[in-house]
Amino acid sequence: xSKMTLSKMTLKTEGDTHVIVTRRFAAPPEAVYRAHTDPKLxxxxxxxxxxxxxxxxxxxxxxxxxxxxEWTNGKGGGFHITGEFLELEPYSRIVHIERMHLPDPTPDxxxxxxxxxxxxxxxxxxxxxxxxxxxxxxxxATGMEGGMEASYVRLEGMxxxxx
Amino acid sequence: xxxxxxxxxxxxxxxxxxILARLAHGEATVNELAEPFEMTQPAISQHLKVLExxxxxxxxxxxxxxxxxxxxxxxxxxDQWLAMLRKALETNYDRLDEVLAGMEKHKKGKKP
Numbered sequence: 001x002s003k004m005t006l007s008k009m010t011l012k013t014e015g016d017t018h019v020i021v022t023r024r025f026a027a028p029p030e031a032v033y034r035a036h037t038d039p040k041l042x043x044x045x046x047x048x049x050x051x052x053x054x055x056x057x058x059x060x061x062x063x064x065x066x067x068x069x070e071w072t073n074g075k076g077g078g079f080h081i082t083g084e085f086l087e088l089e090p091y092s093r094i095v096h097i098e099r100m101h102l103p104d105p106t107p108d109x110x111x112x113x114x115x116x117x118x119x120x121x122x123x124x125x126x127x128x129x130x131x132x133x134x135x136x137x138x139x140x141a142t143g144m145e146g147g148m149e150a151s152y153v154r155l156e157g158m159x160x161x162x163x
Numbered sequence: 164x165x166x167x168x169x170x171x172x173x174x175x176x177x178x179x180x181x182i183l184a185r186l187a188h189g190e191a192t193v194n195e196l197a198e199p200f201e202m203t204q205p206a207i208s209q210h211l212k213v214l215e216x217x218x219x220x221x222x223x224x225x226x227x228x229x230x231x232x233x234x235x236x237x238x239x240x241x242d243q244w245l246a247m248l249r250k251a252l253e254t255n256y257d258r259l260d261e262v263l264a265g266m267e268k269h270k271k272g273k274k275p
Contacts, residue, residue: 009256011249016177023256027263035262045258048251133175140171
């Protein structure tokens with residue numbers, strides 16, 4: 001598909017404490033912003049690997065509002081994130097803090113997400129700031145477990161489909 | 164299996180990242196590695212030990228020298244991990260593309 005080049009995501013680390021993700025979308029900033037703040041829409045895409053769902057998606061999208069997202073792989077595996085919105089500028093900017101509960105809470109991840117009009121679409125830039133290099137390292141390494149889990153879940157799915 | 168937690172922790176230090184950047188250009192002795200930094204050799208050796216324990220560099224014996232170089236497998240394991248994280252995020256955003264396309268259709272359908 002031609003949108004492959006358009007939608008190419010970038011992920012990079014910056015300095016000691018930042019992780020920057022960019023992605024283009026073929027929809028205006030208003031739609032992309034809504035998909036990041038409306039729980040019914042969030043539940044459709046913020047799922048991570050195949051096989052995972054988000055049965056709980058509660059958020060109060062206003063400055064100072066809290067949110068709670070819970071994920072499960074349907075096989076007893078799961079975790080949740082809680083956080084607060086710090087700033088919301090429809091439809092251009094969301095600033096929030098979040099932490100993962102594994103079950104102990106990780107140090108706060110400060111996330112600024114910007115949505116800029118880019119032709120008929122949107123350029124999203126997400127800038128995560130961790131308290132220090134060690135925390136960023138731990139966050140990146142924790143994602144590994146989720147990634148491994150994901151590939152096993154996918155593998156199981158493929159095996160079942162071929163039976 | 165490499166312990167990626169250890170590997171990423173090793174990378175959390177700017178001096179150690181600079182050492183890896185230097186080693187990306189080729190093998191170097193402890194003295195050569197210590198040169199650009201205002202640090203004592205024991206301090207540099209301590210950083211080298213952390214990198215070595217994390218599986219990111221290896222040492223060779225050459226007379227009294229112990230030149231270090233990048234450990235290809237350790238670096239590759241970290242690259243693979245980053246590729247997996249990237250993949251998980253990409254899966255999310257591919258789904259978001261679908262959601263956005265659905266929203267657009269819905270909006271158009273509602274128009275009189």
